[in-house]
Amino acid sequence: MTSASEHLKIKIDERKEAGIYRSLKPGNSLVDFCSNDYLGFARSAVLKEDVKAEFNSHPLSLNGSTGSRLLSGNSQYAEDLEQEIAAFHEFEAGLLFNSGYDANLGLLSSLAQRGDTIILDELIHASAIDGARLSNANRYSFKHNSMESLEAKLKASKGNCYVVVESIYSMDGDSALIKDIVDITERYGAHLIVDEAHAVGLFKKGLTNQLGLQNRVFATVVTFGKALGSHGAIVLGSKVLKQYLINFARPFIYSTAPSFHHLASIKMAYRLLNNAEEEIINLKNNIAYFKKHVDFNSDYPLLQSDSAIQCIILKNNDTARLIANTLQSAGLDVRPILSPTVAAGTERIRICLHSFNTLNELALLCNTVNNFINAR
Ligand SMILES: Cc1ncc(COP(=O)(O)O)c(C=O)c1O
Structure with missing residues (x-):
């Protein structure tokens, strides 16, 4: 066994001994x-049939997208879908990503620059933590849903400041105090990013939209792998944000675009969600x-x-x-x-x-x- 393999085995055995070894299981x-x-x-x-019908009504569509969106992988269909989803959630624009993980990684790693600040709720999803880590910004976490703790971090923030929360927390199921968080981030001139992964569906268009606060949010991440029953994600925000992400979000730039079939699944899932x-x-x-x-x-x-x-x-x-x-x-x-x-x-x-x-x-x-x- 090579020393690298030995190292891997030691790490795996440590997990097994601690009772936290992960393994894949069939359904x-x-x-x-x-x-x-x-x-x-x-x-x-019903959705399966809708997707089949949509797929069949585009007989010239390719099996694969053949490249990244910036090269051969773009289509009018993808751009129209982004606009349709943005309109559904009442945002100006949207940019598709291949997963929610990619969306948070691309958004947070590219937005904040050296000298800026990202403040994350301590229970935020790993994808947001990883995105923040990949940026060169200062990072703080605040106590879960504590406005005092958030305010203390806002006071200490430098440069452009981004506050990141989930509207429904994935491991606890509770809701962010969105109204209070919107108010406090505005008071400090910070920009709020809301991950709506677990809220879209139960709250049709997301919790922020349910509260009528979507216009006061800098960006929202919606994932398609949960209530929408597909996979992938979209970042919603302004047209400028979309242009910026097309230019700087590496998971978007350096990854093959979704296939037509995937886009059709997302489009038909939104039709179903609407009803x-x-x-x-x-x-x-x-x-x-x-x-x-x-x-x-x-x-x-x-x-x-x-x-x-x-x-x-x-x-x-x-x-x-x-x-x-x-x-x-x-x-x-x-x-x-x-x-x-x-x-x-x-x-x-x-x-x-x-x-x-x-x-x-x-x-x-x-x-x-x-x-x-x-x-x-
Ligand atoms: C809050 C939250 N954000 C992002 C993600 C990542 O989304 P995806 O599974 O589409 O990569 C998840 C998935 O578990 C999540 O729970």
């Missing part, structure tokens, strides 16, 4: 309480049912959340694994979220609710959780 037939398919679009037969009232009501009802029927207590608290992401804190990796195994044995796909993915002492199960979960499935979920918690 299963358990009831889905863990995916991001909040409105059931990924499994929608998804029933799915959204079903999802809201399922969230309300879960919150009403699940037991929790101070030993096993339920995190405050009105979103599709509901978390019960088990406080250590072993108990989180045990309850997840119990739920899986009952036929329910619920995964534990362990440290170090979340802070030690906040290990949890993260339950994702969907529009398509039935009352029987929800009852089984709540009963199994309640029996586990009440037996301890």
Whole structure:
């Protein structure tokens, strides 16, 4: 074995010993309480047919895009789609990226320059952290949703300042205090960036839009791999921001553009979202049912959340694994979220609710959780 391979093996063994080794598992037939398919679009037969029809109505479209957008990979279809999505979310312009990870990486790494400041909520997604790291800007994090902590960092900021939050936090399911954050960032002349990955869908156009605050946000990231049931992402903002990203966002510049089929999937998913009232009501009802029927207590608290992401804190990796195994044995796909993915002492199960979960499935979920918690 080479010394490089030995090094890899040592690092892997360290993970195994710490009980945090990651491995890929094939899909299963358990009831889905863990995916991001909040409105059931990924499994929608209607959407599949719509995409097929759109694909077939463009017989000259290519299988692949053949290059980056700046070379051979652009199309009028892609540009029209960007404009259509921007209009849906009530922004001036939008630029497609191949994933939400790429969108945050491209946006944050290119925007802030040396001497500027990026301030991130401490629970922000890894893609935003990585984007900020790749910039040459000063970086601070503020205590989750704490306006005092945010204000302290704003006071210390230099140059152009960008504040980055998620509207619905991916690991906790709670909402950012968007109105307060908009007010405070404006007061300090900072620019707000909102990642709406987990809010679009439940809030049709995103939480910021629901609150009528989209005009006061510098940029928004919307991902297509969650409620929209596809993959990819868009950065929404001004026309100038779009022009800037086309020139400076490296994940956009140096990557092959999405294929026609991919663009058609996104376009048809938006059409479905525009008429998804029933799915959204079903999802809201399922969230309300879960919150009403699940037991929790101070030993096993339920995190405050009105979103599709509901978390019960088990406080250590072993108990989180045990309850997840119990739920899986009952036929329910619920995964534990362990440290170090979340802070030690906040290990949890993260339950994702969907529009398509039935009352029987929800009852089984709540009963199994309640029996586990009440037996301890
Ligand atoms: C808040 C948030 N932003 C960005 C991403 C990355 O999006 P994608 O999966 O499209 O790369 C995720 C994905 O988990 C996310 O939860």
